[in-house]
Amino acid sequence: MADERIDTVVWGTGNVGRAAIRAVAAHPALRLTAVITSSAAKVGRDAGALADVGRDLGVALTDDRDATLAAGPGALVYAASGDLRPDDAVADIARALAAGAVVVTPSVYALYDHRSAPAAVRDPIVAATEEGGSALFVSGIDPGWGNDVLPLLMTGLGSVVEQVRAQEIFDYSTYDQPDAVRHLVGMGQPMDEVPPMVAPTVPSMVWGGQVRLIARGMGVELDEVREEVERRALDETVTNVMGTFAAGTQGALRFEVQGIVDGEVRIVIEHVTRIHPSAAPDWPRPPAGADGAHRVVVEGRPRIEVTVEATDEGGNRAAGGNATAVGRLVNAIPWLRAAPAGLYDALEVPLLPATGRF
Template sequence: MSIKVVEWSTGYLGRMAVEAIEARPELELVGVFVSDPAKVGVDAGRLAGMDRDLGVVATDDRAALLALSPDVVVYTAETETRFMGAIEDFTEFLRAGIDVVASGPVLLQYPHGTLPEEMIDALAAAGRDGGATLHVNGIDPGFANDVLPLVMTSLSRRIDLIRVGEIADYSVYHQGETMRRLFGFGRTMDTLPPLLRPGMLAAGWGSVVRQLAAALEVTLDEPLIERHERLPADRDLSLLACEVPAGTQAALRFEVVGQVDGEDRIVLEHVTRTAVDQAPDWPRPDHGDGCYRIEIQGEPTMRVEFTHHAEHGDHNESGMLVTAMRLVNAVEAVVAADPGLVYAKDLPMITGRGLMKR
């Protein structure tokens, strides 16, 4: 019996999700939500760029989609600037008995210690009341810094330190608002970007640190530690998303650290450059221009670098693709999970079953 799926939004990530839902043998796409009036009435296959019809037309009628009684909503709508709107959506779906697999808000990847417990409890209660489950995940925060490191710890006899994170070239990253306003690239060095205000890094990535700690049954010191370092551009740079004049912020390195008795134990790190020759003393990938790196110090000491690229070599496109695939490929496991909130540490192994075709 197939799992009936509604895809919620057809932005860059949502279009990939539509095609992925169509590819999975156990999933049946029954509806697509769009917010752009120009997309209403357009077949989902055309919206996904598949050059064929899937027989499912997009709509902005929420009630009509819920009336389809889908088993699950794959939710790829933008959430970081409409956090409470997303919470309201999730609550409505859960109370209607519809499971939700979502790419954000990233705080919900593992919200304990970041969000008020009463807000978490309300979402979990909505799921229990409706008999439905919510799972939020992606690639970062997500698979690269929760599932992958936890799998590696199964090889450990002793764990002294876990360091996970991203080393990336953002010169071809296409999110201008994120690059300039949130990260501060291209802005003066005396302007502190919102991302680096006290508590913001822990709010965005602390869920990674806390989920790893919970999975390993480690009690962390509170609050989490935030560290950052910024470097200016030594020349004018023209990026895909914005301009970076000489002297303005061009590179950023930050850490969110979970300590035990004042000693670093779990570290989430991001190393972000906008030119390959910047910050030569900062960590670099062993190969290529970007990676997710997992390092476990202990017995034994281990390191893995995870890289990806699309068919035509674009790592930005493949970054979106792996995020969409993690969501869609997790649907079956989330549907089978107990009602409430389910986290990556609690899900069974998720594979690409059925995707190896002739």
């Protein structure tokens, strides 16, 4: 009998890429055929060793993008960062789509809700799906399901809903991503410098799509999307895996992207992040003993609160969050292969069970 698994490529070998390799290797309907890296030092290394799968996978990392796409994979997990190179990320994804691969990725924030994406981002992607007869699904790594399908599911358990709030609460002490933590989030930077992540309009650009998805799922019209940002300085110098963070520099960041309905704050995506547990002690915290969690709170009758903790790579919660976000994306690949060409969002792609995994 012919092997009917979908040939799948992972593009990227960082925190998200490692999780993607594990997810593809574990999926009974997928076959990992290539892993693309931008690091010359990783070329030739076995993907299983890189991703701590527990065995060699017989797939050597490559930096030859042209040959990988020319081989005609059925699917591609785009795990390369788009934070500092959004135009390049869109170009890479469009290239894979035009080659006929369905693509799943967390890397292009504007496409969380593709209906509201700027034409400059959306149009080349639509053209690429038409050229390749392919499909794209973008969902967040923070994780997307925690800001769209989980809140919507929880609202369906209540009678009266006054507000729905999705929170990511995280302590960056063990998260070894200094470029993102220092230069995007602003930890350890002067308080008179506004971090790029919360510069005016940026939170709405990144998370506004998820607010709009919740509104659409609940059948309500938004008056507007607002932002609120609060920052706290460190009272004392702290040190962690990323180095030293000086007293007086930013040690905690909290922001909300709010969906306003009939003049009231009804939908909220909230992030609460710290560089050390001592920072901003009065802000929401994860459960005791945890360094991070994702929480949904539905205010109403009844009041519903759900906290999700995931761990991976030796108990690391950041890795666990990455893994669940990647799992949502990778598990969607077979559905996307069967779907008509086009762009899909979290309300259109079903949340599928892990069939055949035991």
